[in-house]
Amino acid sequence: GAVVSQHPSRVICKSGTSVKIECRSLDFQATTMFWYRQFPKQSLMLMATSNEGSKATYEQGVEKDKFLINHASLTLSTLTVTSAHPEDSSFYICSASPAGGPWETQYFGPGTRLLVL
């Protein structure tokens, strides 16, 4: 149980284009989902917290207009990297907290490798 999937697993795009990453909780409902970014040999960095049906809360330094988050249902959250640039190349990981459980219980997705050329 408690499986989180991400799609795509890896994506290559041209600079200036937008990329959408999906995060799904497959066997549970998640009221809260988290988006992280991880650069090589570095720790996960929280980008934003999204709650179903409301606006996402972004961490300091993360541009909300560049990283659009939509948490439209209890099983799906999407992260759209708009006008991607090479410096946005990174490993993006989502996590989901089961509805009714403590927010800190997070099940992580397998991650999405983004390469912007």
Add this chain to the structure above:
Amino acid sequence: KNQVEQSPQSLIILEGKNCTLQCNYTVSPFSNLRWYKQDTGRGPVSLTIMTFSENTKSNGRYTATLDADTKQSSLHITASQLSDSASYICVVRQWHDMRFGAGTRLTVKP
């Protein structure tokens, strides 16, 4: 300065050997501490979670210890296997924030 420091940064051991990874934190107030295993190119998977009152907790060949007074935790891996090769991340909860360590990259060689 990161509030969660892990050491060593990387470690190479032979299959079958034991090893211990360290996590020192300055996060306060402290709620709990988790150890995650992250395989390359994958999301982290929780190994253990420890609260203030717990000193040790085991999960198979993984044993975590916590000294809340000195703000230190360790993860001991017994009889290492090739599949243990991964990054091990220490995460400390502070109120509604989670502070991530940079991880220790463990490589187990045959």
